[in-house]
Amino acid sequence: xxxxxxxxxxxxxxxxxxxxxxxxxxxxxxxxxxxxxxxxxxxxxxxxxxxxxxxxxxxxxxxxxxxxxxxxxxxxxxxxxxxxxxxxxxxxxxxxxxxxxxxxxxxxxxxxxxxxxxxxxxxxxxxxxxxxxxxxxxxxxxxxxxxxxxxxxxxxxxxxxxxxxxxxxxxxxxxxxxxxxxxxxxxxxxxxxxxxxxxxxxxxxxxxxxxxxxxxxxxxxxxxxxxxxxxxxxxxxxxxxxxxxxxxxxxxxxxxxxxxxxxxxxxxxxxxxxxxxxxxxxxxxxxxxxxxxxxxxxxxxxxxxxxxxxxxxxxxxxxxxxxxxxxxxxxxxxxxxxxxxxxxxxxxxxxxxxxxxxxxxxxxxxxxxxxxxxxxxxxxxxxxxxxxxxxxxxxxxxxxxxxxxxxxxxxxxxxxxxxxxxxxxxxxxxxxxxxxxxxxxxxxxxxxxxxxxxxxxxxxxxxxxxxxxxxxxxxxxxxxxxxxxxxxxxxxxxxxxxxxxxxxxxxxxxxxxxxxxxxxxxxxxxxxxx
Numbered sequence: 001x002x003x004x005x006x007x008x009x010x011x012x013x014x015x016x017x018x019x020x021x022x023x024x025x026x027x028x029x030x031x032x033x034x035x036x037x038x039x040x041x042x043x044x045x046x047x048x049x050x051x052x053x054x055x056x057x058x059x060x061x062x063x064x065x066x067x068x069x070x071x072x073x074x075x076x077x078x079x080x081x082x083x084x085x086x087x088x089x090x091x092x093x094x095x096x097x098x099x100x101x102x103x104x105x106x107x108x109x110x111x112x113x114x115x116x117x118x119x120x121x122x123x124x125x126x127x128x129x130x131x132x133x134x135x136x137x138x139x140x141x142x143x144x145x146x147x148x149x150x151x152x153x154x155x156x157x158x159x160x161x162x163x164x165x166x167x168x169x170x171x172x173x174x175x176x177x178x179x180x181x182x183x184x185x186x187x188x189x190x191x192x193x194x195x196x197x198x199x200x201x202x203x204x205x206x207x208x209x210x211x212x213x214x215x216x217x218x219x220x221x222x223x224x225x226x227x228x229x230x231x232x233x234x235x236x237x238x239x240x241x242x243x244x245x246x247x248x249x250x251x252x253x254x255x256x257x258x259x260x261x262x263x264x265x266x267x268x269x270x271x272x273x274x275x276x277x278x279x280x281x282x283x284x285x286x287x288x289x290x291x292x293x294x295x296x297x298x299x300x301x302x303x304x305x306x307x308x309x310x311x312x313x314x315x316x317x318x319x320x321x322x323x324x325x326x327x328x329x330x331x332x333x334x335x336x337x338x339x340x341x342x343x344x345x346x347x348x349x350x351x352x353x354x355x356x357x358x359x360x361x362x363x364x365x366x367x368x369x370x371x372x373x374x375x376x377x378x379x380x381x382x383x384x385x386x387x388x389x390x391x392x393x394x395x396x397x398x399x400x401x402x403x404x405x406x407x408x409x410x411x412x413x414x415x416x417x418x419x420x421x422x423x424x425x426x427x428x429x430x431x432x433x434x435x436x437x438x439x440x441x442x443x444x445x446x447x448x449x450x451x452x453x454x455x456x457x458x459x460x461x462x463x464x465x466x467x468x469x470x471x472x473x474x475x476x477x478x479x480x481x482x483x484x485x486x487x488x489x490x491x492x493x494x495x496x497x498x499x500x501x502x503x504x505x506x507x508x509x510x511x512x513x514x515x516x517x518x519x520x521x522x523x524x525x526x527x528x529x530x
Contacts, residue, residue: 058070
């Protein structure tokens with residue numbers, strides 16, 4: 001796709017630049033792209049269209065080119081780095097001479113953007129040709145009047161937002177069919193694709209990250225159907241956080257049927273309605289809403305770590321952009337990248353198997369207890385489900401890519417060698433925790449093998465199933481589930497987040513305690529069944 005786009009640009013540029021004198025246009029080294037060429041590649045995800053009309057011009061503008069993102073040309077230093085340098089940037093302004101767009105394009109070239117173009121003739125020629133534009137719509141007075149009484153805080157929130165300042169009106173997101181309390185059912189549900197109209201880059205990134213898989217990951221759990229409606233469809237249990245994931249039209253329909261309009265969107269999980277603030281979403285507290293509690297204690301771990309304590313102190317006295325201490329977003333959303341992923345993933349299992357024979361044996365047992373491998377260590381259908389949910393890395397290349405990204409962040413304050421050593425301590429904690437976990441699984445598996453525990457109908461095999469979660473049928477398996485999802489998770493996440501209390505006392509030590517309890521329960525069951 002990108003190669004075809006470059007060919008299109010090359011063909012049009014060769015004719016467009018013929019006869020142009022260096023004295024006739026500002027920054028003649030910045031290539032101009034004719035409007036006909038831009039029209040051909042409007043939908044290409046490799047192309048980013050930037051509207052760089054100055055603020056006074058933008059405020060009175062009645063529209064923009066479809067998919068264009070408005071940026072203040074005078075503030076290019078503050079927004080340039082959020083765009084990938086490998087993308088094709090096409091800039092336009094009002095002037096037929098492309099003065100502002102060419103000037104800004106040149107500045108971007110100096111910052112390392114090699115594929116920058118100015119639209120020949122700018123906005124005026126594009127509009128005069130009746131090429132695709134997106135109208136700027138003002139808020140209907142009836143919207144403000146009614147919702148100012150019925151839900152005034154929504155209106156005031158929107159007025160404070162960037163949407164409000166740029167006249168992204170109610171109808172842009174919610175449609176124009178709802179005009180009174182008698183047709184509330186005509187309100188268009190806001191889905192991620194609606195946000196992608198203006199935020200295509202972030203949308204594409206989000207779709208390739210683990211957050212977009214959250215809803216399908218929840219539904220893939222073998223006991224998901226046992227959750228109460230309030231927990232899942234009502235978005236008050238697992239669904240309250242997993243709602244960030246993308247949903248099919250059928251799933252959205254099911255939610256609405258159950259009376260839950262909340263939870264259909266994804267972006268507002270972090271950019272809360274109706275302010276949708278980027279500044280808000282950059283605060284680590286945003287992550288606290290979901291990354292807390294039993295098996296997702298990242299907030300408790302981070303906020304009480306050296307990094308977290310330092311950041312939270314600095315947050316109240318230093319502007320956010322000047323804080324050097326890492327936050328969730330700095331480490332896991334580098335340069336605003338919405339494709340959130342980690343090397344070890346949620347389950348801290350991966351492929352290929354390690355060279356260490358003991359660790360490979362322990363990991364095999366864990367993967368069998370997760371139902372990813374069968375008793376012969378052959379991948380099961382659940383393997384593909386977990387792979388699709390993006391909760392683990394399944395190739396060395398994929399794992400190394402995420403590890404290298406983290407090393408680059410650590411290197412902003414620490415040497416590569418020190419950073420590598422600290423991350424490897426996390427790897428070693430996983431190895432040690434896996435050994436305890438595998439021993440506990442083998443003990444419970446032996447109870448099934450000896451017929452002391454009966455195979456539940458929902459289990460694929462007479463073998464413990466960690467993904468039975470809190471629906472595990474026996475006390476000893478409940479202990480096993482807690483040991484894996486709570487204590488093992490805290491042990492390795494505490495190590496990676498440099499929190500000794502969670503790594504040792506609330507992680508590793510609790511695993512040791514859990515193993516002892518499982519041994520004791522198994523002995524009692526064996527004695528009872530003699």
